[in-house]
Amino acid sequence: MMTTELPGLYIHVPFCSSKCPYCDFYSLVASDELKDRYTDALIKNIILYNNQVGGAFSTVYFGGGTPSLLGSERLSSILNNVSRTPDCEVTVECNPSDLCKNWSFKDMEALVKAGANRISMGMQSAVDEERKALGRQADREQVKRAVELVKSAGIDNFSLDLMLGIPHQTIDSIKESIEFCAENGAKHVSSYLLKIEQGTPFEKVEKLLNLPDEDECCDMYLAACKCLEEHGYKQYEISNFAVPSYESRHNLIYWDCREYLGLGASAHSFIGGKRFYFERDINKFIEEAQPIQDGEGGSFEEYVMLRLRLNEGLQSDQVRARFGFDIPPEMLERARKFEKNGMAKVTETSISLTTEGFLVSNAIIANLLN
Numbered sequence: 001m002m003t004t005e006l007p008g009l010y011i012h013v014p015f016c017s018s019k020c021p022y023c024d025f026y027s028l029v030a031s032d033e034l035k036d037r038y039t040d041a042l043i044k045n046i047i048l049y050n051n052q053v054g055g056a057f058s059t060v061y062f063g064g065g066t067p068s069l070l071g072s073e074r075l076s077s078i079l080n081n082v083s084r085t086p087d088c089e090v091t092v093e094c095n096p097s098d099l100c101k102n103w104s105f106k107d108m109e110a111l112v113k114a115g116a117n118r119i120s121m122g123m124q125s126a127v128d129e130e131r132k133a134l135g136r137q138a139d140r141e142q143v144k145r146a147v148e149l150v151k152s153a154g155i156d157n158f159s160l161d162l163m164l165g166i167p168h169q170t171i172d173s174i175k176e177s178i179e180f181c182a183e184n185g186a187k188h189v190s191s192y193l194l195k196i197e198q199g200t201p202f203e204k205v206e207k208l209l210n211l212p213d214e215d216e217c218c219d220m221y222l223a224a225c226k227c228l229e230e231h232g233y234k235q236y237e238i239s240n241f242a243v244p245s246y247e248s249r250h251n252l253i254y255w256d257c258r259e260y261l262g263l264g265a266s267a268h269s270f271i272g273g274k275r276f277y278f279e280r281d282i283n284k285f286i287e288e289a290q291p292i293q294d295g296e297g298g299s300f301e302e303y304v305m306l307r308l309r310l311n312e313g314l315q316s317d318q319v320r321a322r323f324g325f326d327i328p329p330e331m332l333e334r335a336r337k338f339e340k341n342g343m344a345k346v347t348e349t350s351i352s353l354t355t356e357g358f359l360v361s362n363a364i365i366a367n368l369l370n
Helices: 032-053 067-079 096-102 106-116 126-134 140-152 173-183 214-230 251-255 282-286 300-307 316-323 331-341 362-369
Strands: 006-014 056-063 082-095 117-123 157-165 190-195 234-236 241-244 258-265 266-273 275-277 293-298 344-346 350-353
Touching: 006 032, 006 067, 006 251, 032 067, 032 258, 032 282, 056 067, 056 251, 067 082, 067 096, 067 106, 082 096, 082 251, 096 117, 096 140, 106 140, 117 140, 140 157, 157 173, 157 214, 173 214, 190 214, 214 234, 214 241, 251 258, 251 300, 300 316, 300 362, 331 344, 331 350, 331 362, 350 362
Parallel strands: 006 056, 006 258, 056 082, 082 117, 117 157, 157 190
Antiparallel strands: 190 241, 234 241, 258 266, 266 275, 275 293, 344 350
């Protein structure tokens, strides 16, 4: 049984000025002409799906790639064609170096006027040595300048990314980056462990990177969670922390297994109980290629996997409202053995994972689903 809440809209912008050595997202360097053609294709699809989805979108999220590379004029023209609720959360991912080099106060002001009210910035680290090892172009001062540009345009709801388990990193340097986030007024921090993805430059030189081992990564994660809490960031999902009331409404749609539309090359959707996606091919998207069907979604098993990423976890009343039954007794029973070793919290009507449990969430969830 599907929810009746309004869907979110994800827009993938596959453009980067250069490729980070750890990234496997679909992105490429593009000319202004290609950016214009892609913008036009996005607008055509938005107009088409505005009618098919029915109703306004409750959130809009520009992800990438580096959406800020489209510039304020193109981003604004896209937003002007999206049917949105009055309180729609509109997030734009930005690269600090791009904002410093190519954006002015007027550009940011124009984006705000078009409806943007949340910025997610790819900082990864506030320590220059660590940023350089990740292939990031901006230094600490440029990140700070980019933050000031965002705030000067009236956006106080911004998030900074923090990557853990990276070259040269220590627990002390993680704390330094978190202090930077707090001192500069970030309302949200996405803090996630580096994963060596297949086919990336990092995979080819993994043995030379001198990365922390699994135990050290676990220590870094737990230390980051504790430090973020001390600075007022409440953990609400495995990798996400926010000042209360500043949680990402768009990402909560994913973790609550609610519906969303994804537009752009490589973007995925979940609409009407069906999943579909566009190929990782910008030319095919521009040429109006049809999305590829990817089966049904929204099963109880999928819901369990997503909800247990959240601090709130599984709640029987929410399960009952969606599926017509409570959390199965046998699932509650299996969860209690993880409660004994501090990995989970279990009541008669709920299951949630602790911070320690999040570290082995895949194994716990697999066990709960038997």
